Amino acid sequence: MDHLKKETSTRTRQEIFDKVSTILAAIIGEDFIDEYEITQESTFTGDLEMESIELVEFSEKLKAEFGEEIGFAAWLSNLELERLVMLKVNDVLDYLEECL
Amino acid sequence: MPLVRTSAHKEVNYAVLNPNGKETVTIIHGMFGNLSQFYLSIGPDLAKTYKVLLYDLKSHGKSSKVSNGYDLDSFAWDLVALWDALGISKSHLMGFSFGALVAIRAGVRYPKRIQKITAMEVPPLPDVPLQKTGDYTWDHFLFFAHSLPKGVIDNFFSSERKLKKTYAIYEYIINQTSFIEDNNARKPLSEQELGSLQIETLFLYGNQSICFPELARIKPWIKHQKVHVFNGTHGFFMDKDNKVAELMEKFYGGHPLQEEKLQEARPL
Incomplete structure (x- = not known):
């Protein structure tokens, strides 16, 4: 895990965004991805039209990529419902930068 | 997952x-x-x-x-x-x-x-027995969806794709499985x-x-x-x-x- 931490801690915001974008594209699926533009300003439930179960899938994939210790599920579940509905890719990047 | x-x-x-x-x-x-x-x-x-x-x-x-x-x-x-x-x-x-x-x-x-x-x-x-095909239309689904907490509804209705995907699950379970019979026997x-x-x-x-x-x-x-x-x-x-x-x-x-x-x- 130390090795993972060391590896991820050197990632730039752009590199983290690239990884997050790849994960999001895989969840949305190749049949639909052309209909969406993933940017740092994209909202998950609005712009990307993600369902709650897809948010869970996203959380699990982040855990697999960045390690269990990022505590992303706990962070997500502590958001007020209104904030969760308005959650942007940027918010996740901020959180990941803080953790890594 | x-x-x-x-x-x-x-x-x-x-x-x-x-x-x-x-x-x-x-x-x-x-x-x-x-x-x-x-x-x-x-x-x-x-x-x-x-x-x-x-x-x-x-x-x-x-x-x-x-x-x-x-x-x-x-x-x-x-x-x-x-x-x-x-x-x-x-x-x-x-x-x-x-x-x-x-x-x-x-x-x-x-x-x-x-x-x-x-x-x-x-x-x-349920007050009345559930019934299969016909009763569980899009309108009924929307009624069900509106019984959810407000924040969830806002999220639910923010996208037609989301709504239709959820409806597809609902429609499958109601009309294409033994859910109604099994629940009415409960x-x-x-x-x-x-x-x-x-x-x-x-x-x-x-x-x-x-x-x-x-x-x-x-x-x-x-x-x-x-x-x-x-x-x-x-x-x-x-x-x-x-x-x-x-x-x-x-x-x-x-x-x-x-x-x-x-x-x-x-x-x-």
């Missing part, structure tokens, strides 16, 4: 939080819900102490579609088959709404596999079933919930179990101020709970 093939049906979608937790809490979502209901609410709070297993019931979320076995015994067996597939010998249980009925049935049928049960929002039987939770439940159980309700009147019906049979009533609707567990996970942790951990008086139902 991982899928596991169990002996009960095709593939079950599940998620585990805090895999190193000493004891396991398994969470069963409600009818037409999925594991995100608790992954995005109290699951991570419980995972501070426990290993938390969340899964999608058959035909829900990302689990396989299955055409039959929508009675409580089958759902209880599905759960045991999942535990077998994941190597879990014993677990606490938390069931929500229809999932609470599954948890109670599992507690009666498989007591050796279950430590304690939280039965959240045990529902009454008896209300009885004194006998509660009497044969030897597992320590905590009943939780929201005092503005459509399920709350059911507590008054079953309360006389709850002898050695515990009851706690929160302020809130069917989705009271989503209100952080209610500290639902904290109460459940106390209960599972064997700490004393303050017994509450049965509160009056309050209109929405």
Whole structure:
């Protein structure tokens, strides 16, 4: 895990965004991805039209990529419902930068 | 998220939080819900102490579609088959709404596999028998969707793609499975079933919930179990101020709970 931490801690915001974008594209699926533009300003439930179960899938994939210790599920579940509905890719990047 | 093939049906979608937790809490979502209901609410709070297993019931979320076995015994067996597939010998249980009925049935049928049960929002039987094709139209679905908490509705109606995907699950279960027949054959939770439940159980309700009147019906049979009533609707567990996970942790951990008086139902 130390090795993972060391590896991820050197990632730039752009590199983290690239990884997050790849994960999001895989969840949305190749049949639909052309209909969406993933940017740092994209909202998950609005712009990307993600369902709650897809948010869970996203959380699990982040855990697999960045390690269990990022505590992303706990962070997500502590958001007020209104904030969760308005959650942007940027918010996740901020959180990941803080953790890594 | 991982899928596991169990002996009960095709593939079950599940998620585990805090895999190193000493004891396991398994969470069963409600009818037409999925594991995100608790992954995005109290699951991570419980995972501070426990290993938390969340899964999608058959035909829900990302689990396989299955055409039959929508009675409580089958759902209880599905759960045991999942535990077998994941190597879990014993677990606490938390069931929500229809999932609470599954948890109670599992507690009666498989007591050796279950430590304690939280039965959240045990529902009454529908006033009239459910019927198949024709009655469950898009309009009926929208009516059902509007009964959800406001924040959820806003999210739900923010995208036609989301709405249609959820409707597709609803339509499949209602019209293409044995759900209606199995549910119409279901008896209300009885004194006998509660009497044969030897597992320590905590009943939780929201005092503005459509399920709350059911507590008054079953309360006389709850002898050695515990009851706690929160302020809130069917989705009271989503209100952080209610500290639902904290109460459940106390209960599972064997700490004393303050017994509450049965509160009056309050209109929405």
